[in-house]
Amino acid sequence: MTAxxxxxxxxxxxxxxTDDTNALRDDDSLLDKxxxxxxxxxxxxxxxxxxxxxxxxxxxxxxxxLDSVHHIARFVxxxxxxxx
Amino acid sequence: MxxxxxxxxxxxxxxxxxxxxxxxxxxxxxxxxxxxxxxxxPPVVLGHARLAIIDLAGGAQPIHNEDRTVWVSFNGEIxxxxxxRASLERSGHRxxxxxxxxxxxxxYEEKGDRFVEELNGQFAISLWDARQQRLLLxxxxxxxxxxxxxxxxxxxxxxxxxxxxxALNERAPVLNPQALDQIMTFWSPLSPETLFRGISxxxxxxxxxxxxxxxxxxxxxxxTFPTPxxxxxxxxxxxxxxxxxxxxxxxxxxxxxxxxxxxxxxxGLDSSLLxxxxxxxxxxxxxxxxxxxxxxxxxxxxxxxxxVDKLGLQHHQVLCRNQDIAENFTRAIWQTELPIxxxxxxxxxxxxxxxxxxxxxxxxxxxxxxxxxxxxxxxKEAKIRRFWSxxxxxSWRPLLFKRLYPYLExxxxxxxxxxxxxxxxxLDEPNLPWFSHLPRWRTTALCKVFYSKEFASSLSNDPIxxxxxxxxxNIPQWHSFNQAQYVESxxxxxxxxxxxxxxxxxxxxxxxxxxxxxxxxxxEFAAQLPxxxxxxxxxxxxxxxxxxxxxxxxxxxxxxxQPYRAPDIAAFFNQGVASDYVNELLSPNTLKEYGYxxxxxxxxxxxxxxxxRVIGQKDNMAFVSVLSTQVWHQLFIKRLRLSLKxxxxxxxxxxxxx
Numbered sequence: 001m002t003a004x005x006x007x008x009x010x011x012x013x014x015x016x017x018t019d020d021t022n023a024l025r026d027d028d029s030l031l032d033k034x035x036x037x038x039x040x041x042x043x044x045x046x047x048x049x050x051x052x053x054x055x056x057x058x059x060x061x062x063x064x065x066l067d068s069v070h071h072i073a074r075f076v077x078x079x080x081x082x083x084x
Numbered sequence: 085m086x087x088x089x090x091x092x093x094x095x096x097x098x099x100x101x102x103x104x105x106x107x108x109x110x111x112x113x114x115x116x117x118x119x120x121x122x123x124x125x126p127p128v129v130l131g132h133a134r135l136a137i138i139d140l141a142g143g144a145q146p147i148h149n150e151d152r153t154v155w156v157s158f159n160g161e162i163x164x165x166x167x168x169r170a171s172l173e174r175s176g177h178r179x180x181x182x183x184x185x186x187x188x189x190x191x192y193e194e195k196g197d198r199f200v201e202e203l204n205g206q207f208a209i210s211l212w213d214a215r216q217q218r219l220l221l222x223x224x225x226x227x228x229x230x231x232x233x234x235x236x237x238x239x240x241x242x243x244x245x246x247x248x249x250x251a252l253n254e255r256a257p258v259l260n261p262q263a264l265d266q267i268m269t270f271w272s273p274l275s276p277e278t279l280f281r282g283i284s285x286x287x288x289x290x291x292x293x294x295x296x297x298x299x300x301x302x303x304x305x306x307x308t309f310p311t312p313x314x315x316x317x318x319x320x321x322x323x324x325x326x327x328x329x330x331x332x333x334x335x336x337x338x339x340x341x342x343x344x345x346x347x348x349x350x351x352g353l354d355s356s357l358l359x360x361x362x363x364x365x366x367x368x369x370x371x372x373x374x375x376x377x378x379x380x381x382x383x384x385x386x387x388x389x390x391x392v393d394k395l396g397l398q399h400h401q402v403l404c405r406n407q408d409i410a411e412n413f414t415r416a417i418w419q420t421e422l423p424i425x426x427x428x429x430x431x432x433x434x435x436x437x438x439x440x441x442x443x444x445x446x447x448x449x450x451x452x453x454x455x456x457x458x459x460x461x462x463x464k465e466a467k468i469r470r471f472w473s474x475x476x477x478x479s480w481r482p483l484l485f486k487r488l489y490p491y492l493e494x495x496x497x498x499x500x501x502x503x504x505x506x507x508x509x510x511l512d513e514p515n516l517p518w519f520s521h522l523p524r525w526r527t528t529a530l531c532k533v534f535y536s537k538e539f540a541s542s543l544s545n546d547p548i549x550x551x552x553x554x555x556x557x558n559i560p561q562w563h564s565f566n567q568a569q570y571v572e573s574x575x576x577x578x579x580x581x582x583x584x585x586x587x588x589x590x591x592x593x594x595x596x597x598x599x600x601x602x603x604x605x606x607x608e609f610a611a612q613l614p615x616x617x618x619x620x621x622x623x624x625x626x627x628x629x630x631x632x633x634x635x636x637x638x639x640x641x642x643x644x645x646q647p648y649r650a651p652d653i654a655a656f657f658n659q660g661v662a663s664d665y666v667n668e669l670l671s672p673n674t675l676k677e678y679g680y681x682x683x684x685x686x687x688x689x690x691x692x693x694x695x696x697r698v699i700g701q702k703d704n705m706a707f708v709s710v711l712s713t714q715v716w717h718q719l720f721i722k723r724l725r726l727s728l729k730x731x732x733x734x735x736x737x738x739x740x741x742x
Contacts, residue, residue, distance in 0.1 A: 014692060016533060017685035037527050037702045 003052065004073040010047050011069065015040060026069040041066065048072065054079040085229065085587075085596040086145070086159045087112030087133035089243040090210050091252075092219050092294055094127050096239075101129040106736060108241070108248040109133050110729040115159070115244060115591045120736040121145050123155050128212050128219065130157040133734075135594050137161070137341050137445060139182035146739050149189040150178055153214045156188045159244050160207030160229045161598065163337035168202060197291065200304050204337065204603060208244060208286070218295035225305040226452070226602050227275075227288030227578030230587055234283045240294045245588075246283055246421045250720070251728050257720060258282070261542045262550075264423070264680070268531050268709060269547040271425050272579030274554060279422055279716075288578050305604070306556065307573050308611060309566035315614035323617065324631050326609065331631070334603035335361055338448055345598075346371045346439060347448040349399065350648060351387030353625070353632055353640060354450030354459070358600055360635040362448065363395050371398045373439050373447065375431050378405055382649055390637060402438040404431040409655035410663055413712075418719050418727065419592045420584040423712040425528060425705045427650045432589035440593040447590075451581055452601035455573045456610045458565065458618030459625040459645065466520030466568050467619060517559045518551065520568035521575075531706045534681045534689070551575070565615035652704035653693055656711070660694040669714040678717045681710055 001009075008024060015035050016023050030036040036044065044066065045056050054076065056065075065075035089108035091101055101124055109120050109131045116133025123130045123146040132145040138161070146157040162168070165184035168191060173179065177190040184205075191199040192211060197220070200209075206228035211220040221242055223231045233242040234249050243249050250257055258281040263273035276284040286292050289305035316323065335358065339345050347362060349355050349372040362370055372392070377383040385401070392399040409430045416430045417423070439447055454460045516522075525548070532540075551571075559567055582599075590597045600606075610618075613627060620626040624645065632641050656662050668674060670690060672683035689706060692698055698707075719727050 013688055014697070017682075017688040019684075034526060034530060037530060037700065040700065040702060042700070043697070 002073075003076050004069055006051060007048075007072045007076075008069050010051075011035065011044075014043065014047075024069065028069070029063075029067050031063065031067055044072075048076065052076050052079070085115060085137075085161070085206075085591060086135045087115035087244040087248070087591075088157045088159045088208060088210055088231075089131040089133075089241070089248045090129055090157065090219070091239065091241045092128045093239040093241075094297070097126055098124055101126060102738075104252055105129045105131040107251045108243055109736070110732045111248040111251050112244055113729065113732055113734060114594060117594045117734070119144060120732070120734045121157075121739050122736060123148070123157070123212075123739050125212075125214065125740065127217075130155055130210055130212060132157040135445060135596060137343055137596060138165075138184050140342050142181045143183040143185065144737055144739065145183075145185055147181060147183065147185045147189060148739075149193055154189045154192055155212045155214070156185060156192075156209060158185055158188060158207055158209040158211075159231075160205055160209075160224065161338075161340075161596070162187055162203050162205040162207065163340060163603075164202075164204040166340070197302070197304075200291065204605070206599065206602075210242060216295070218293055221286050221292040221294075222304075223286040223288055223290060225289045225604050226307075226573070226582070226607070228582050228587065228597075228599060228602065230583060231286040232278065232283055233286065233292065233294075235294070235299055236282065238297060240299075246278060246280060247418075247720075247728065249283055250280075250724060257724065259717075259721065261539065262545055262547075264713070265532070265543050265545075266547045266550070267423055267425075269525050269529050270551070270575045270579070271528065272422065272575065272584070274547070274550055275574075275579060280720075288574075307570050307607070308556070309562045309570070310612060311558075311561045312563050316612045320617065320627070320630070323613065323627060327606075327627060328631050328634075330603070330606050330609055331357075331600060332361060332365065334600040334606055335448070336365070337603070338598040338600050341446050343445050344371070344443070345446045345448065346373055346442070346444045348372070348435070348450070349374050349388050349391065349397075350450070351384035351391075351640075352450065352646065352648075353629065353636070353643065354453035354601065356387075356391050356636055356640050357628070357632045358448055358450055359391060359397070360395065363397070364635070371400060371442060371444065373400050373402075373435060373442075373444075375435050376401045376403045377431075377650065378403070379651060379654075382651065384646065387640060387643060390640060394637065400438060400442055402434045404434055404650065406651055406655040406658070408434060409650060410666070413656075414665070414715050414719070415592070416589070417712055417715045419588040421588070421716075421720070422584060423709055423716050424584055425531070425709050427652050427655055427708055428648060429585040429589050430655075431650050432585060433592055436590045436593035436595040439595045445594065446596045446598060448598050448600060449586075450601060451586060451597075452577065452599050453625065453628060455569060455577045456601055456607055457625045457628040458569065458615070459628075460572065461624075461645065461647075462520055462524060462572065463565060463568050463619055463624065465523065466564065470519065470564060515560075517555060517562075517564075517567040518548070518571050519564070521571055527701060528705060530702045531709045534685050534706060534710055536675075536679055536682045539680050563615050565619060566611070653698055653707050656707075657693060660696070666711060669718065670711065674714065678714060678722075680713055680717070686710055 012018055012024055105122055112133040116135050118134045118136040121132045121144045130146045146155050148155045162184040165187045168187040172190045179186050200222050207224045208229040208231035209222040230244055232246050260279055260281045263277045263279045266273045275287045278285055290303050293300045347359050349359050374388050376385050409427050412430050412433050617627040629641055656666055675681050675683040675686055
């Protein structure tokens with residue numbers, strides 16, 4: 001499973017409570033679409049840290065890194081690049 | 085308080101009207117455990133379930149005027165009844181009871197419909213004018229007491245609670261889907277809608293006339309605010325003094341009863357101030373009551389103790405454990421007649437039971453102070469958000485939010501950007517009168533992700549558009565702070581706090597709540613205050629707090645606001661396991677049968693809960709709203725006949741010929 005797939009699956013299951021992949025596009029803004037609220041962000045970050053073995057710093061907790069499936073996948077990739 | 089019910093039906097005789105009103109009254113026994121009374125004169129029958137508070141011996145209702153042409157059955161209290169009575173007697177009216185009720189019929193004789201303007205009280209009044217063959221229903225200004233009605237063909241009926249109307253209907257009740265969608269936005273249906281199709285409520289500040297088969301509505305009072313520039317200009321100290329006088333007088337009137345009067349003491353500023361004032365002006369009988377919670381972040385016992393010890397109060401507490409909430413949940417929904425978004429109302433059942441057990445029927449409580457004097461964080465948020473909408477790129481403004489919510493541990497860790505985004509909802513529309521409420525409504529509306537496809541497709545109207553249409557024309561001219569107060573008072577206060585969390589929970593044990601902060605003179609006084617005396621920079625409820633400094637220890641006045649909350653999901657799941665009734669109602673089959681929610685989605689929420697992965701408001705509200713809707717459907721739709729009472733131990737007194 002790619003990073004994108006696993007992130008998508010997590011969001012669908014935990015915030016939309018569905019397995020219908022049509023319910024979420026890769027570039028859908030989680031905030032604008034009302035899928036996530038401020039505490040949901042913490043859940044998402046906990047998942048990303050555990051799933052991808054990275055640490056998300058407070059300054060990285062911004063929409064640019066976390067607000068869509070696409071953004072998250074890109075952010076995770078950049079963290080892995082740095083590590084390598 | 086009490087319960088009232090009645091019918092106007094052309095073509096029905098006594099032999100039909102009497103048993104019907106009796107059936108209605110059986111459903112209201114909890115509101116009026118001291119006896120039932122009726123007045124019948126076809127086409128009308130008025131019924132009353134009595135909670136005896138004033139004139140215990142002679143005060144049975146319904147009550148009439150001198151020549152029996154005006155009859156009243158009412159629920160509530162007229163606090164200035166002594167003054168009104170004195171004036172009416174001077175004008176020649178003759179009284180036959182010592183009740184506050186009787187002033188209503190004589191005042192109506194004097195002033196017609198305008199009688200309501202003289203009343204200082206909380207009330208749901210049904211009045212029959214035999215000469216004009218008209219029924220008048222009147223509800224108090226802010227919605228402390230409930231009153232519902234139904235008009236079908238040639239029949240009109242009304243009652244304090246919807247269950248009494250349901251007891252009359254032969255056909256099964258039908259859900260009003262728009263109303264459920266409104267609950268999932270505003271926490272309640274938008275008045276006059278109810279969750280039951282065909283049943284409406286009398287709006288706060290409104291009278292409804294039924295005459296010759298037609299309904300006419302008239303508003304006699306509403307929350308209103310000056311246009312900016314027209315606020316009171318007096319000095320702060322003189323306003324504090326005026327506020328103190330008004331509040332003291334409001335309390336004085338609300339201590340009037342022929343039974344002992346107690347008070348709720350939550351530990352917060354508002355109830356502490358009330359108790360302190362009652363104590364200072366002499367009330368030897370005073371007992372105070374409160375809840376205690378197992379969870380330290382929810383419990384306020386230490387603040388209660390500060391005042392209890394200082395004043396030497398007789399204080400009684402009841403502990404609400406998680407399982408108490410789970411056990412009382414169904415009974416609570418039978419009382420609220422609505423789904424709820426949080427479990428907060430449920431512990432109130434235990435609190436009112438405690439009051440009853442101690443032999444008290446009346447308590448004073450601090451609700452309303454936040455709406456009237458600007459105490460809620462929602463007002464503070466709105467101020468920050470508006471300021472911010474003018475300075476989008478400012479970097480330190482959003483940090484103000486972190487200081488807003490010290491009691492919500494999670495918020496401290498939140499990334500600035502996400503707090504920004506949450507509170508940034510609608511920043512591009514700061515001029516909307518409901519700007520203040522958008523974040524709360526948006527979080528609540530996240531519950532709608534659980535709607536079934538069928539239910540979602542049955543909805544056609546946007547709840548916010550419906551709210552917009554109900555706002556007064558001149559609201560855009562008001563100060564934004566006042567706009568927020570109006571929206572809050574008309575939605576959350578009236579339709580949730582005073583009812584689901586207030587009247588319905590207290591009346592379950594026959595306990596009457598009285599609200600000194602909602603005396604209309606205080607409301608009108610506060611409305612005239614410039615907003616900076618309600619929110620000075622970011623200090624909420626400023627003027628009231630300044631008054632409180634003269635009555636309370638600093639640690640209570642300076643305490644950060646802690647909203648009353650009860651455990652939600654935690655109350656139902658013990659190590660991932662819930663009660664049978666919860667599992668049954670949330671099973672895929674039951675969800676499918678009732679039709680509101682998608683079984684697969686709810687199943688995933690339950691999985692998330694069982695795995696201990698739930699944090700935060702959203703999922704808690706989702707769980708409570710889904711469960712309470714399922715409970716509601718079972719009680720009111722599926723098993724209504726089983727839920728309704730079919731008899732009563734109370735004696736029924738026919739007042740028609742006495």
